[in-house]
Amino acid sequence: MKRIMIYYHSGAGSTKMVGEIVKVLLSKTFAVDIMRVEADYNYRAMDDYDFFVFGFPVFGFKVSPSMSEFVDNMPEFEDPKPCYIYCTLGLAGGNALYNLAETLHTKNMTVTGYEKVLSPGSDASLMFKGKWARSLKKKTPAKIMNMVQTINNAMKGGITSSVPRFKYGWNILEKLLMGIVKKEEKKMMGSLRILTDKCTNCGMCITTCKRGCYTKGENHPLLDISNCEFCLGCVHHCPYNAITFLKDEIDKPRLNEKFFKAEKEKLLARLVVNEGTQ
Numbered sequence: 001m002k003r004i005m006i007y008y009h010s011g012a013g014s015t016k017m018v019g020e021i022v023k024v025l026l027s028k029t030f031a032v033d034i035m036r037v038e039a040d041y042n043y044r045a046m047d048d049y050d051f052f053v054f055g056f057p058v059f060g061f062k063v064s065p066s067m068s069e070f071v072d073n074m075p076e077f078e079d080p081k082p083c084y085i086y087c088t089l090g091l092a093g094g095n096a097l098y099n100l101a102e103t104l105h106t107k108n109m110t111v112t113g114y115e116k117v118l119s120p121g122s123d124a125s126l127m128f129k130g131k132w133a134r135s136l137k138k139k140t141p142a143k144i145m146n147m148v149q150t151i152n153n154a155m156k157g158g159i160t161s162s163v164p165r166f167k168y169g170w171n172i173l174e175k176l177l178m179g180i181v182k183k184e185e186k187k188m189m190g191s192l193r194i195l196t197d198k199c200t201n202c203g204m205c206i207t208t209c210k211r212g213c214y215t216k217g218e219n220h221p222l223l224d225i226s227n228c229e230f231c232l233g234c235v236h237h238c239p240y241n242a243i244t245f246l247k248d249e250i251d252k253p254r255l256n257e258k259f260f261k262a263e264k265e266k267l268l269a270r271l272v273v274n275e276g277t278q
């Protein structure tokens with residue numbers, strides 16, 4: 001049986017959820033594994049797979065730092081390896097998919113398709129005032145079916161390169177906005193803190209943050225943001241809402257395991273119905 005590996009990076013959980021659903025659907029035909037990208041990954045493990053999927057969230061119009069570092073550190077392969085790429089995003093992804101495809105190309109990987117999926121609950125729900133949509137987008141099931149079909153076709157021998165187009169407009173907009181985005185991000189990241197009166201020292205943030213920003217402390221973990229990518233994983237997944245970066249967001253609902261479990265069930269139910277009617 002042919003083997004597929006899905007590599008993802010995810011802060012809140014949208015990108016992980018999409019990868020897990022794709023895994024469920026592809027597992028009917030292939031042996032599929034899924035894993036979050038790791039800084040100390042042994043890339044030789046890639047020899048065991050026939051096809052790869054890379055999923056990442058867009059942060060500031062760019063590939064998330066964790067995914068970017070993961071592919072940058074990947075060796076260049078002797079024989080071409082086929083892959084598929086997707087991102088999740090709140091609004092606009094700039095040239096992020098194109099940029100990832102470019103890096104993968106330098107590693108001798110052939111990108112056979114790509115997709116962008118709006119996240120079911122945007123991080124903007126925490127960053128800005130007001131109410132934001134926090135449920136599945138209409139087009140999401142069709143987008144996931146498209147991902148699965150494209151990967152199925154490629155696995156059946158239809159390996160052709162299909163890469164996102166570079167858009168100059170995005171590049172100009174990115175250059176114009178990047179200063180503001182970076183400034184805001186730095187400000188919010190600098191305000192990331194533990195509310196010590198709410199913290200139970202459960203240690204969840206230490207395991208959630210794969211960039212080593214939290215370490216064990218006597219009454220509560222210690223936070224060092226020098227390697228933080230502002231993925232918001234710790235904020236969403238603290239069981240006691242004890243991690244915050246803005247005072248407005250303290251009591252806002254989080255995109256946690258429970259949220260994504262419900263979204264995943266809804267999506268899978270719709271996808272199974274869609275498959276049955278095809």
Ligand SMILES: Cc1cc2nc3c(=O)[nH]c(=O)nc-3n(C[C@H](O)[C@H](O)[C@H](O)COP(=O)(O)O)c2cc1C
Pocket residue numbers: 009010011012013014015016056057058059060061062088089090091092093118119120121122123124185229230231232
């Ligand atoms: C720091 C930060 C920057 C973001 N920048 C963008 C962006 O430039 N464009 C966009 O459409 N969404 C942006 N988003 C929203 C995320 O891409 C979106 O919520 C994504 O689905 C998160 O995936 P995850 O849940 O797997 O982390 C940003 C989110 C964060 C936390």
Ligand code: SF4
Pocket residue numbers: 194198199200201202203204205206220221237238239240241242243
């Ligand atoms: S996850 Fe939240 S409650 Fe648990 S140790 Fe971290 S900050 Fe404290």
Ligand code: SF4
Pocket residue numbers: 011208209210211212213214227228229230231232233234235
């Ligand atoms: S400390 Fe930064 S990198 Fe670590 S989980 Fe929180 S936001 Fe993400």
